Amino acid sequence: MRQSRLMSLVEAVANVVAGLAVAVATQIVVFPILGVQASLAQNLKLASVFTGVSIARSYLLRRGFEALRWPIRSFDSPTIGQTSAASPAFSPVEFATSASGTQADELLA
Numbered sequence: 110m111r112q113s114r115l116m117s118l119v120e121a122v123a124n125v126v127a128g129l130a131v132a133v134a135t136q137i138v139v140f141p142i143l144g145v146q147a148s149l150a151q152n153l154k155l156a157s158v159f160t161g162v163s164i165a166r167s168y169l170l171r172r173g174f175e176a177l178r179w180p181i182r183s184f185d186s187p188t189i190g191q192t193s194a195a196s197p198a199f200s201p202v203e204f205a206t207s208a209s210g211t212q213a214d215e216l217l218a
Contacts, residue, residue, distance in 0.1 A: 112175060121167035125160050132156045 112120075136152045147155070 117171045121164050125163045129160050
């Protein structure tokens with residue numbers, strides 16, 4: 110089953126927002142060690158900027174990988190040798206392991 114764009118966004122937001130508290134706590138601990146003095150408000154603002162960037166990055170990567178993924182075989186999918194309109198005759202792995210040298214050479218020529 111494919112994930113909708115809305116659910117991709119919801120997952121990305123939930124993931125990043127859950128890490129927001131950890132990010133602020135880390136900044137509060139690490140900044141003084143590095144000699145950076147920042148108020149709680151400044152830490153929250155900085156974490157908010159990084160959170161927005163992270164949400165956009167997570168969403169775009171998820172959508173990119175969703176667009177590139179091969180059909181995944183499940184229990185409902187046809188078995189090797191059977192095809193349907195929704196699945197290719199061979200997955201890349203099946204093709205690579207089933208093609209003889211002659212067939213592969215012909216395809217690469």
